[in-house]
Each structure stands twice: as structure tokens, then as C-alpha cells.
Amino acid sequence: MKMSFVCPGCSCLCDDIEIVDGKILHACRRGEEIFGKYKENRAKPMVKGKEVDVDSAIEEATEALKDSENIAIYGMDTTTVEAQQHGIELAEKLNAYIDDNSSFCLGEFVEAILRKELPTTTLEDVRDRAYVMVYWGANPFHSLSRHMSRYSYYPRGAKRPRGYEEDRFLVVVDVRRSETSKLAKKNAMFIQVSDDDELVDSFFKVVDGKAAKYAKEAGIILNGMKKSDLNVIFGGLGLKYGLKDLGKFVEMVKKLNEVAPVYFIPAGFHGNMRGFNETLFEKVGYVNKYSFRDGKSGGEFAFTELLKNEKIDTALIVGTDPVYSLPFEVSSKLGKIKTIVVDPRMSFTARIADVVIPSAVSGVEAGGTMVRSDGVRVKLEPLEEREVNDVYILNKIKEGL
Ligand code: SF4
16 A cells, blocks of 8 residues: 655645655655654753653653743744644743744744734645745745645646646745746746835835836736736745835735735745644734743743843753754853753754753654644654654653643
8 A cells, every 4th residue: 555654844744755665755855854864863861961761851851840930942843733732731831931933934924824914825726726926035946845846836736737837927036046036937027126125015006006116027916916816925034034014015915915816825944833833823822932921922032032131041942953043142042041852853952951852753753733834734644653752751741740
């Protein structure tokens, strides 16, 4: 029987991965590494640099959390929704702060979708029906390798049988010539912006028939959008950091919808970042940087700010590597507090942690649910089951408090 696996490597969550005679089929390079090299560089249970057994590491972590006053739980974008639920309950029980990578990635776009301010659709609908597709501040060539081939530009869809040759209109908006922008040749357009707000402004003006900096480009795009019952904007990190005002962008999408149906899908890359956003949103009404003590979300509760301002004495970090990804002046603060790491790999953060608890690789050694960038929930079956996974660890800590 042919069996397909879901790759947890990015928010595409490709569900067509096959392993035949040890060969990994259909995955991109990152996906191949996830399935082919998951046994490498594994974390070992450690307490203060000494190897211990897993239960002792979990006990030590529990005691450290009991003795702490200001705790942040951070990460969980690569684990399952089921583990995220335990992590959030743990944060609630500890009156802690909780945050993930989305606070400096695409969390605010996801929040606007969950608040129904931005209209959204599924990648299957994009594949089947979308004509104009705008990659705005996103370079899927690098971050979401199979996005264009599985869901957007290249596939032939039910209502788009001639695919990219005739049935798609690709727009790439970026501050520089990215690899994705080089695909914008036939039925396509590359808009090089120095200020994303000027393009936002141009769409407003062109809908109202006024002159604008990007009037020609916006006019062509709007005419294309009118030909279809579905058009999509994929927004990436470049859009997040290019916009001065997300509210104005949201208004622009509404304005475009006066002319043609236009939807928004975030183009972020952590496998289950949206799962974290949705799970926290269901519980507290916010997607990230939340303080259970204060009962609200705010920039001051972002993990980077808590570290920078020395607001926490303990960090529980799950499946992410802030020592690798955050600026040194921020991540170096981890050395001054108690750090507990739950991770399958011996990450840079694990190397400086007081307690390391090795866990299963979600999606490879542990099953569960993840949420694709468009909000579709996907079930993951493990290749081989490992009992000590994030659900087990976080639940055990929670019960031990
Ligand atoms: S595109 Fe993403 S989900 Fe698909 S195989 Fe590559 S890493 Fe995995």
C-alpha cells in the first residue's frame, strides 16, 4: 500500500511525501532533510551540562518553573496543535507570558484574518480558480519551495486548465529582484517598490479613478482581477516590515473587493505557526505576545522585549532556537536567566540551557494536527512513533506543578 506523509518543514505542509526503498519522493530540499536526517544532531537530556535521564530532566524543569516568578514560554511553531494546547495551559497555570516567532513574523496578518478583517481563502481554491496572484514581500523560491508548484502559479486548476501559460497572472512586489520576481515574464509583472505604502496608496487612488505613482501597474492588476471570481495576495515578511500601517493595507484589500474578489493568505514559513496563532486566539482572543498575568497582549510582552528589558527569570523554549535566530544582544540575555529547552535537536539554545529535554520530531516521530498558512487543518502521521514527544513533556510538567 502506498503511504503518503505530511512534511512539517514549512507552512505548505505538503501531504504527498512518499518514502520508497529509503528514497524520499516529492519533497523539496528542506523536506528531504527533515525525513532523511531526523536522527542527526539529536538533543540529550541534560541538567546543567550533565547528562541525565529524561524523567530527571522533566523533574528539574518542573522544579525550576515552580521556583520562578516571571516565566516566558516561547516557540512551539514546529510542534502540533495538541502540544500547543498543553503549552498554553501551562502558561496559564504559571501566570506566564507566552509568545512565538509570529510576533516578529506574520502574526498580525493572521490576527486580522481571524478577526475577519481580511478576507481569506484556501490554497486549493487558489489552485483551482485564482487568476491574479500577487506575491507581496514574499520570495517562495526560498521560503516555501513548493508553494508555486503545488498551489498557485504552475498547477492546472479546475477553472484554470491552461495553468501559468495563459490562465494565471503573476505579480511580484518586492524591494529587490528576488528569484521569484525573475519568473514574472509572460502574463506577469514585477513591481519594484521602495515604499510599500505608495503601492497601497496607488490601489486606493486607481479604484477612485485618480492619478497615482503606480497607476499604470495598479490599473493592469485591477483589470486582471475583474476577469476572475478569485484573486489572491500572498503577503510575506517584506510586506510586514514594509508597511507603516497594517490598517491601511486591510482597508486597501476591502477597497479592491469593491472591484473584484480579492483574498489574502499569509506566506510565512514555520510549519505550524498559524496553529499556535489559532490555538492562542481561541483561548484568549490574541495570537501572540500574551501575558496571562495582565490578561492582555502587547508589544512589551514579545519574547524579545521581555529578554531585552530583563523582565523574566525563566524561559521555557519549545522547538525553536532563539540563540541562532535573535540578535546577539537579545539572545545573550538568556545566559543570565534559567533556560529550559524542549527540542529534538541539540540547537544553539540547547547548548547554553540549564535543562534540556529531548523530544520527538513532530510530524516524523509524533503525529497530531498542524494548520497550514491558509488555515486548513492537516493530520500528520508519524513515520515511527517516539513516546517522549512535546505533548508528553508539556503535560508532565503541567501535572507536576
Ligand atoms: S515545501 Fe515545505 S512542506 Fe513542502 S516539502 Fe518543502 S519544506 Fe516540506
